[in-house]
Amino acid sequence: MDSNQKRFVEDALDLLNELDEGLMQLEANPNASAPLEQVFRTMHTIKGGANMFGFEKIGELAHQLETLYDLVRQGHLQVSDGLISITLHAFDKVRDLLKEKDAAKIAQADDLKDHLRIAMEFLKSVESQSSTALDSNTVQRDELATFYLCITPTISMTEDGNHPLVFIIQDIAALGTAKTRLMKKASGEVACWELFISTTTPQAELESYFLFVENECHVSYTKLAACDLFEQPEFVQHLETLGDDPFEIATLEPIIALSLERSKKQDDDDDAEGGVVSRKRVLNDTYIKVSKRKIDDLLNWISELIILQAQLTTATSGIQSTDIREVTEQLEMITNRLRDTSLEIGLVPIETLVTKFKRLVRDLSKSLGKKVNFISEGADTEMDKDVIEVMGEPIMHIVRNAIDHGIEKPADRKAAGKSEHGTVKLKAYNSSSYVHIVVSDDGKGIDKDRVLAKAIDKGLVSADVSLTEEEILDFIFHPGLSTASQLSEVSGRGVGMDVVKQKINELRGYVTVKSTPTKGTSIHIKLPLSRSIIEGLLVNVAETRYVVPLNVVDRIDRIPYEALDRENTVNKTIVVNEQPLSVFSLRKEFHKTAALPKTTDIISVTVNGVKKGIAVDRIEGKMQTVLKPLGDAYQQQDFIAGSTILGDGSLALVLDPSRLFLLSHN
Structure with a gap:
């Protein structure tokens, strides 16, 4: 495999993660335009790169699937569970194929034949069922506008509840640049949400998000301007000064007028300059890909430089010379800055893992017959790339356990007075020189008595010993201990959580468990930011x-x-x-x-x-x-x-x- 093919494989694997993310969003909101465009563009990029570097069969598969999503864009085809599943399974096979070291095996790609056949059959069935043109009333998707939505619940609810309305507002906010204001009643319940969003998504699609909760809320829509008001400092400042006061559209009229005038002037300037401004913006924010081996070598040499600098400071400490002291102090300052910069180079956002977890939740919830929402917070938190690679599987196992052991069936949740949709949340944040990762669910919690009984049965502890809640829950990390009532493809064999703790220990990290019956479980992982x-x-x-x-x-x-x-x-x-x-x-x-x-x-x-x-x-x-x-x-x-x-x-x-x-x- 030559260097260009290797670069394509690296880029394609990143693009496949973006594709999974877009497909997850599209499945949750089939009428949303932003994820649809993301999916289409990603497949188009993969197709072009694959054909360019000799992987024609991958390019052909991407082309057939791209055609299907182009029909969705034109309004001839609806997003369905079948379409999403065909796409996910096909590109899963592409992902496995790209992990091959031999370019000839990737180019041969016999494993793609079945997926290509399925895609072509699906395309033929669509073409035979519908050959009508787009409706003349189809809304243009490329019009950028700023909307104001006021969402008023007609039922009692709190901001931290699990009602679908909370997640719908989060999904809409992800469609563009947005700011959400929460207004509360004196009792602490939600009075209304005020959502300002600049997006290319038309109002008809925004309205479709509330289709299944229209009996539980009232939503008003106002198109403030046919431009992005968030680019105007006066608009952003006005929103920040509102405080707890309700929003009044009249107060925005001068700002909107000013924004439209600036927008028109900017369009005239862009036409005159031939798009030079936009090209400059792209050039000002550029990235280069560097081999991981080179970064590791850089960190190793900087580590040796730090040791050498400490030796120099020790060797010159007895010399009474102002010049030498100034040089060593300056060298120490530069070494410190070089150390900090080098550590940042090796850090990547944890969001590279989040897409995998969304996909896991989607597939596993369907196979287990459960309804599960996945929420991530702090996905931009950065960690050492090596740590992320090591922790991918352990965290995935924790998420898998949360769905299998924690989240109940929809009927059981409803009987317990909960929402049918369970929630698995991944939260990440930095604190000092540590990264904290918390995986929590709102399921039935861990049965501590059952865990203790299993531990006693296996001879891990005597029956007359008094243990704290933390000590009892720590038994779930013991090899061979499982409380599952029956074996399944997911769990029940008593392996997994012991490996999770082992991996965390190897990274000099810590893990703690908290669980409340009927409320859920939280697993807190604490890892050092740097390993070196x-x-x-x-x-x-x-x-x-x-x-x-x-x-x-x-x-x-x-x-x-x-x-x-x-x-x-x-x-x-x-x-x-x-x-x-x-x-x-x-x-x-x-x-x-x-x-x-x-x-x-x-x-x-x-x-x-x-x-x-x-x-x-x-x-x-x-x-x-x-x-x-x-x-x-x-x-x-x-x-x-x-x-x-x-x-x-x-x-x-x-x-x-x-x-x-x-x-x-x-």
Whole structure:
């Protein structure tokens, strides 16, 4: 496979993810124009690229399916479950084919014959059933306009409820540039939504979104202007100053008039310049594709540069020279910036996973006979590309479990007073140097008594032991433990969740589970933002050096060592800063025979929301730490996250505070 073919395969795999996203949106809203145009353009791009680089059979399949969606655009064909399924299954096979390393196998593509035949038969049936032209009243889809929608529920509901109306408003807002205002009653219930949206979707299609909830709400539509008002600063500022006051269209008339005047002038200027402006906009926002191997090499060399910079600082610390000090300080500043930029290069949005989850929810809910909505929040949160690749399967397994174990059948949900549609939500956000991923559902929750009974039955715990809720739920990650009543293609074999926890542990991450009966389950995953470079505190204990990650450190206090040495225990509670603090002593745990110091430094850290302390002999200072893996001999010592090379060439161990506190030998 030559370089051009490899580039096509990489681009095509990205395009297939976009295609899945568009098809999911189109299935949810068959009359929506934006996802239809996205699907059509994506297939057209795949067709052109495949034919150009010698993969004609892929191009032919894309051409046949593109023809079907062109009929949808012309109004001759309706979007149906059958059409969506044919398309998804066909391009699933294309995706599998593109993962082949041999270009000849991709070009031969015998596996596509069945999908091509199905697409052609579907096309023939459509052509034989309908040959009528488009209705003369068809609304043009390319007219950009700004609408104002006021949606007033006629039933009692809250903003965080699972009523379909909440999701419909979110779907409409995704059709263009939008701002949604929520107005509440004194009781906290929704009074109305005010939705401002600039979109090419005509009003008739906007109205179709509310077809199935028209008895539960009243919607008014107002076309404010035949242009994008969000491009006008005055319009955006006006919306921001509304506060809790209801919107009045009359207040916008001067802004609309100004916007139309500017729009006309812009059109005249564009005609005069021959489209130069638009070309400049494209050129100002360009991207280049770089081999992942090159990025990995860059990160490795920057890691070595950080170590070298630390060695230079150490070597010149005894030289009394202003010039040398200024050069080392400047080098440290540039190295820090280079480190931050290099880490950002390796980060990609988590939205690359979201499309896969939407597809999983769609297919699995249909096979299990359940109605499930999938919501994502914070999809633009960035993570290390390697972490995303490793975590794809574990998170997918959690989502699969949420649908199979958590979400009830529609009849059961209705009997329990819930909406027939269950909800699976994926939320991602950054906090300090960690990425948090929360997968939650509003299903029946985990039966803790059943989990405990299974654990007792398998001999994992004795029947007379009293366990906390967190300890009971942690059994679901034990190999071989399953509470499924029967085996299925999805679950019941007791494998999966143990692998999920194993993968998270390998990434130095954490996972916790919370569940409420009849309300649902939430699984919280916490992963480090970077796998290679961290900021840390260099500490000394009996001439051995350790590094404590700086992101968990709250404060540092120095106390007499006698205050810590009153009891011969590793963990003890002492008074620090006039507050009781549980302190873990590195000296008591690992260096019992070393000479005693006069003072000890207490590092107060917050781990999983709990404040504790780590006792060290002294703190040497803050440093950038390049994390190096340890050998097999340290694999079982999970409280050691890795090692790092210091400026003087010696080695220091990087601690994982949360796992360090598990070594409680009271």
